[in-house]
Amino acid sequence: MKFMTLVHETHRPTDEPPMELFAAIGALQAKSTADGTFVQAGGLAPMAAAGAIVSLTGGSIGTTDGPFVEVKELVGGYAVYDVADTETAVEKARSFLKAHLEAWPGWEGWVEVRAIFEPPA
Amino acid sequence: MVDEARVVEQVWRQESSRLLGALLRVTRSVDRAEDLAQEALAQALESWPRTGVPDNPAAWLMSTAKRRAIDQFRAGERQLRAYAQVGESTCEAYEAEFDQALADEHVRDDVLRLMFTCCHPSLTPESRTVLTLRLVAGLSTREIARAFLSSESTVASRISRAKRTLADARAPMDEPVGRERVERLHSVMAAVYLVFNEGHTATEGADWTRPDLCREAVRLAAILASVVPGEPEVHGLLALLELQSSRLAARVDEAGEPVLLADQDRSRWDADAIARGAAALDVAVRLGGDGPYVLQAAIAWEHARAASVESTDWERVAALYERLARATNSLVVELNRAVALGRARGPEAGLAVVEDLATAPALARYHLLPSVRGDLLEQLGRLEEAAAQFDRAADLATNDRERTLLRARARRHDDGG
Numbered sequence: 001m002k003f004m005t006l007v008h009e010t011h012r013p014t015d016e017p018p019m020e021l022f023a024a025i026g027a028l029q030a031k032s033t034a035d036g037t038f039v040q041a042g043g044l045a046p047m048a049a050a051g052a053i054v055s056l057t058g059g060s061i062g063t064t065d066g067p068f069v070e071v072k073e074l075v076g077g078y079a080v081y082d083v084a085d086t087e088t089a090v091e092k093a094r095s096f097l098k099a100h101l102e103a104w105p106g107w108e109g110w111v112e113v114r115a116i117f118e119p120p121a
Numbered sequence: 122m123v124d125e126a127r128v129v130e131q132v133w134r135q136e137s138s139r140l141l142g143a144l145l146r147v148t149r150s151v152d153r154a155e156d157l158a159q160e161a162l163a164q165a166l167e168s169w170p171r172t173g174v175p176d177n178p179a180a181w182l183m184s185t186a187k188r189r190a191i192d193q194f195r196a197g198e199r200q201l202r203a204y205a206q207v208g209e210s211t212c213e214a215y216e217a218e219f220d221q222a223l224a225d226e227h228v229r230d231d232v233l234r235l236m237f238t239c240c241h242p243s244l245t246p247e248s249r250t251v252l253t254l255r256l257v258a259g260l261s262t263r264e265i266a267r268a269f270l271s272s273e274s275t276v277a278s279r280i281s282r283a284k285r286t287l288a289d290a291r292a293p294m295d296e297p298v299g300r301e302r303v304e305r306l307h308s309v310m311a312a313v314y315l316v317f318n319e320g321h322t323a324t325e326g327a328d329w330t331r332p333d334l335c336r337e338a339v340r341l342a343a344i345l346a347s348v349v350p351g352e353p354e355v356h357g358l359l360a361l362l363e364l365q366s367s368r369l370a371a372r373v374d375e376a377g378e379p380v381l382l383a384d385q386d387r388s389r390w391d392a393d394a395i396a397r398g399a400a401a402l403d404v405a406v407r408l409g410g411d412g413p414y415v416l417q418a419a420i421a422w423e424h425a426r427a428a429s430v431e432s433t434d435w436e437r438v439a440a441l442y443e444r445l446a447r448a449t450n451s452l453v454v455e456l457n458r459a460v461a462l463g464r465a466r467g468p469e470a471g472l473a474v475v476e477d478l479a480t481a482p483a484l485a486r487y488h489l490l491p492s493v494r495g496d497l498l499e500q501l502g503r504l505e506e507a508a509a510q511f512d513r514a515a516d517l518a519t520n521d522r523e524r525t526l527l528r529a530r531a532r533r534h535d536d537g538g
Binding site for chain 1: 356393405
């Protein structure tokens with residue numbers, strides 16, 4: 001079962017994450033590669049830099065571009081895992097947040113864990 | 122009970138490095154650790170089909186190994202004194218060490234120590250790769266033999282010779298520090314890189330690539346990166362291997378013939394492997410990496426992200442090769458730079474570099490030198506000279522598929538075509 005985890009950041013204590021965080025994230029990625037559960041990952045540019053929300057409300061399609069978006073919450077990156085069940089995917093997300101807790105004090109955010117629909121075998 | 126057997130095999134693949142690493146720390150003998158691990162594995166194959174797979178298979182294997190070790194300790198303390206380190210301790214102390222080995226926090230150190238032991242300087246590079254595949258990747262002698270197109274008995278004797286060398290050298294099982302640690306880490310990376318290279322372009326035999334071996338190398342690089350997360354070169358190595366293996370399916374056609382970069386169907390490149398490679402490269406660069414593996418991964422990334430050979434940023438590739446040549450002093454790297462330069466600035470620019478290299482004794486029997494030379498001459502329309510170079514390359518090639526390809530390239534212009 002494939003899951004996508006989306007990282008939402010609500011507070012960034014420093015402009016750039018510390019190097020230790022990349023080492024910690026690298027270790028988590030590598031561990032998942034070694035046990036075959038890591039499918040892919042990537043960083044996402046802040047909404048304000050290059051991004052938009054396209055919405056349909058009240059019969060009209062509207063685009064809200066970067067600067068007008070709620071900047072206190074942005075998606076920082078994503079990863080896709082292939083694991084047995086939701087609990088395992090949640091465990092991956094917890095490890096990811098734990099890495100932030102230890103390597104980037106003051107950072108706050110949350111991870112959205114979503115199963116990816118797959119065609120029946 | 123085929124399924125349980127497969128589960129046991131899967132668990133073994135994932136957990137053997139951790140199990141062996143912990144056993145190595147307690148017993149301080151590769152032989153002893155491997156015997157105990159194999160006995161635990163045999164027990165699992167026997168029990169799990171009846172009892173089902175335990176919730177924590179790794180812990181199950183570890184406590185089984187512990188029970189065997191304690192039994193043997195009690196049964197023949199004198200016999201065990203042959204293993205000097207074990208003989209010095211009491212049974213209680215021995216038991217306590219096992220309990221401690223079961224604790225999670227040692228996993229990283231144990232696996233790293235196991236990798237360092239497999240790549241001890243007293244061993245030849247070939248023995249290091251074989252021992253790493255056996256003890257860290259958990260491959261059987263048969264699987265290793267198949268991978269290296271060698272007989273099981275050859276591999277088995279190489280493994281036992283390597284273990285004897287380690288015992289004779291009294292290889293210290295402690296993690297090296299400082300400069301020695303850096304050197305040992307490089308020899309571990311080199312062993313993983315060698316495993317991958319053998320799968321990427323087989324040195325001998327009928328198949329051009331061995332994808333299984335590449336996958337094992339990626340897994341080994343990933344294990345290493347997870348235990349040494351602060352070292353950018355390790356993430357660079359992982360990135361390199363992921364990016365290079367993304368092209369494996371496209372590098373051979375249905376008949377098993379090699380397909381060169383320009384002719385590869387890029388839609389067959391493995392997008393997931395590219396994404397994992399990019400993620401690992403990102404980590405390496407953010408950690409400040411600019412060593413040989415990181416540079417090679419950066420080159421592989423330039424190819425992976427390009428839509429075609431023509432739209433590849435060859436100037437950047439050539440510049441990366443130049444940095445790599447400075448870092449490694451390798452003539453093979455210079456040859457690759459010649460190819461990139463040929464693409465970026467025209468065949469003459471590439472040929473100038475190749476002509477310089479042609480006099481180097483180190484490359485005198487390297488089949489890719491005349492191959493590159495032939496390719497550049499062909500682009501310049503000097504077809505007869507090109508054909509002679511391709512023939513020369515075919516004479517030097519050791520892989521059957523490659524030799525056929527080079528002969529065909531040489532013959533292409535025979536009819537004035």
